[in-house]
Amino acid sequence: MQQKKSPSHGRLAGQERRDMRLSIRLRTILALNVFVIGLSILLGWIAQDVAGRVVEERFVKEMVGSASGFLRGRSYPKSNAMMGYLRELFHAEWIAAEENPTHIAGSSLSDPLTEDFQRKAADLGTSGVVFLGGQRYRFDSASVDAADVRAPRASQGRLYMLVPDAQFQQARQRARASVARVLWPAAGAATLIAMLLSFSITRPIRRLANEMDRLTDAQGPSDPAERALAARRGPKEISRLTRSFHELLDRLGAARLRVAESERLATLGKICLSVAHELRNPLSGIKMNVRVLKDRADLKDDPGIDAILREIDRMGLYLNELMTLAPGDGPLSREPSTAPTKLSGLAESVLTILSGRCRHARVAVERHFPAEEPSVLADANQVRQVMMNLMVNAVEAMPGGGTMTLRIQSAPTGIRFSIADTGKGVQVRDGNLFEAFSSGKSNGVGLGLYLSRQIIDRHGGHIGYDSSPGGAIFWFELPIQTENAKRQAEPAGNEPS
Structure with a gap:
C-alpha cells in the first residue's frame, strides 16, 4: 500500500528547495561582486600607476622642452636669477649646467640641495628620478646654448627641470576618487547581473527537482516535448546536465523493460524445463527401443529406422534448446565446456x-x-x-x-x-x-x-x-x-x- 505524504512533508521539501535556490543565488551574487570589485580595484590601481607615470614623464618632458626652446637662441644667462624666474613661471625647480654636468651655472634650489645634485649629476642620465634631501624628484633635461658672463662665447650646456613627487599626489588622489566613483555603480551592476545569472541557473535546476519529485510520486517522466524544450533552455552546463538526466531516465525505462523481459523469460524457462523433463524420459526410451530394433538382422540397413533416429536426435536438440531457458541451472547459466x-x-x-x-x-x-x-x-x-x-x-x-x-x-x-x-x-x-x-x-x-x-x-x-x-x-x-x-x-x- 502506498504511503500518503503528509502536508508537513511537502512543506519541508518545498522549504529545502527554496533554501537550495537561495544558497546558489547568494553564492553567485557574492562571487560576482567580489570578482568585479577586486578587478576594479586592481585595474584602477594599475591604471592609476601606469597613467600617473606616463603623465608625469610627459608633463616634465613638455615643460623642459618649452623652457629649453624659450632659452635656445637667446643670450639669457644661466644664473640663479634666471633659474628662479623659470621656477616662478613653470612651478618647478631648475638647474643649468655646463658641458660637464657637475659644473653648475645656476640653480633654483637651495645650496645644500644644489650641492647634493652636483654630487649625483655625473651618474644621472638625461631623465629619471633623483632623491635630494630625502625627497623624490622626477627630472628631465635638454641641451641649450646660452650666454655665459664668464666666457666671451656662447657655451653648450644642459638645462634640468626637477618636479617634486608631492606635486603629483593631488592628481593621484583625484584618480583614486574617480575609481571609487566607478566602483559603486559597478558593484550594483554586478549584483543585478548576478541575480539574472542565478535565476537562469536555478530555473533549470528547479525543473530537474520537479522531475525527480514526479518520479518519486510514481507519476512517470514528463512529456518528451517538454523535456526537449527544458534541455535547450538555461546555460550550456545546465542544459547538458538536463540532457544527461533525461538520458538516465531513458536508460531506467529500458532497464525496466529488460527486467520485465527477464521475468517473462524466467516464467517461460520454468515451463520449458518442466516440458523438457517430461519429454526426455519417454524419448530416451523410444530411442533405446529403436536401437534394439536396428540391431536385428532384417532391420539393420532399414532407412526408416535411420530416419527415426535422426528425428529423435533433432528432438533432443530442441529439448536442449528449451532447457537453455531454465533459470539458475540452465546451460546458459554455466560456462561453456570448450x-x-x-x-x-x-x-x-x-x-x-x-x-x-x-x-x-x-x-x-x-x-x-x-x-x-x-x-x-x-x-x-x-x-x-x-x-x-x-x-x-x-x-x-x-x-x-x-x-x-x-x-x-x-x-x-x-x-x-x-x-x-x-x-x-x-x-x-x-x-x-x-x-x-x-x-x-x-x-x-x-x-x-x-x-x-x-x-x-x-x-x-x-x-x-x-x-x-x-x-x-x-x-x-x-x-x-x-x-x-x-x-x-x-x-x-x-x-x-
Whole structure:
C-alpha cells in the first residue's frame, strides 16, 4: 500500500528547495561582486600607476622642452636669477649646467640641495628620478646654448627641470576618487547581473527537482516535448546536465523493460524445463527401443529406422534448446565446456539430422569448407544447437525449395560460419531480430535466434545477418584456437614432462 505524504512533508521539501535556490543565488551574487570589485580595484590601481607615470614623464618632458626652446637662441644667462624666474613661471625647480654636468651655472634650489645634485649629476642620465634631501624628484633635461658672463662665447650646456613627487599626489588622489566613483555603480551592476545569472541557473535546476519529485510520486517522466524544450533552455552546463538526466531516465525505462523481459523469460524457462523433463524420459526410451530394433538382422540397413533416429536426435536438440531457458541451472547459466572443435564437423552432424527434411522441402545443400580448417575453442553441443537453429530457419525460408549454402571462411576476429538461403529475405516487424520474442516469421516464437546470440556471446564471438530480396545470410564468428589456448585445453596428463 502506498504511503500518503503528509502536508508537513511537502512543506519541508518545498522549504529545502527554496533554501537550495537561495544558497546558489547568494553564492553567485557574492562571487560576482567580489570578482568585479577586486578587478576594479586592481585595474584602477594599475591604471592609476601606469597613467600617473606616463603623465608625469610627459608633463616634465613638455615643460623642459618649452623652457629649453624659450632659452635656445637667446643670450639669457644661466644664473640663479634666471633659474628662479623659470621656477616662478613653470612651478618647478631648475638647474643649468655646463658641458660637464657637475659644473653648475645656476640653480633654483637651495645650496645644500644644489650641492647634493652636483654630487649625483655625473651618474644621472638625461631623465629619471633623483632623491635630494630625502625627497623624490622626477627630472628631465635638454641641451641649450646660452650666454655665459664668464666666457666671451656662447657655451653648450644642459638645462634640468626637477618636479617634486608631492606635486603629483593631488592628481593621484583625484584618480583614486574617480575609481571609487566607478566602483559603486559597478558593484550594483554586478549584483543585478548576478541575480539574472542565478535565476537562469536555478530555473533549470528547479525543473530537474520537479522531475525527480514526479518520479518519486510514481507519476512517470514528463512529456518528451517538454523535456526537449527544458534541455535547450538555461546555460550550456545546465542544459547538458538536463540532457544527461533525461538520458538516465531513458536508460531506467529500458532497464525496466529488460527486467520485465527477464521475468517473462524466467516464467517461460520454468515451463520449458518442466516440458523438457517430461519429454526426455519417454524419448530416451523410444530411442533405446529403436536401437534394439536396428540391431536385428532384417532391420539393420532399414532407412526408416535411420530416419527415426535422426528425428529423435533433432528432438533432443530442441529439448536442449528449451532447457537453455531454465533459470539458475540452465546451460546458459554455466560456462561453456570448450574444446578444440572443427565447425565443418559440427555442420555435417547437423546436416545428417536435417537431410530428410531438406529432401522433403526440395532444398539443395552446397558446402564450401576449406581443406585446412583451423579449430575453434567451443562447446560442441551449444554451437551445434546454433547451427541447427540457423539451418532450420534457412529451410523454412524456402517453402518452394531452393539452395542452402554453407560456408566457412576466415574473418578479422576468427572463423566465420555462414548459412545463405535463396528465400525472400528477412522482414523484421518489431525490434531487433536477436531479441527475445522477436521473429521475422508469422508463426515464429522468437527464441531461436535469441538463444543463438546468447551462446555465441558466451563464446566471445559475434553473430549477425545480411538480408536482401534474393535471400538472407546468417553468420557467426568464433575466435581461432591459439597455441596458448590449445595448451590450456589439453589434459594435464598430455603435458610434456
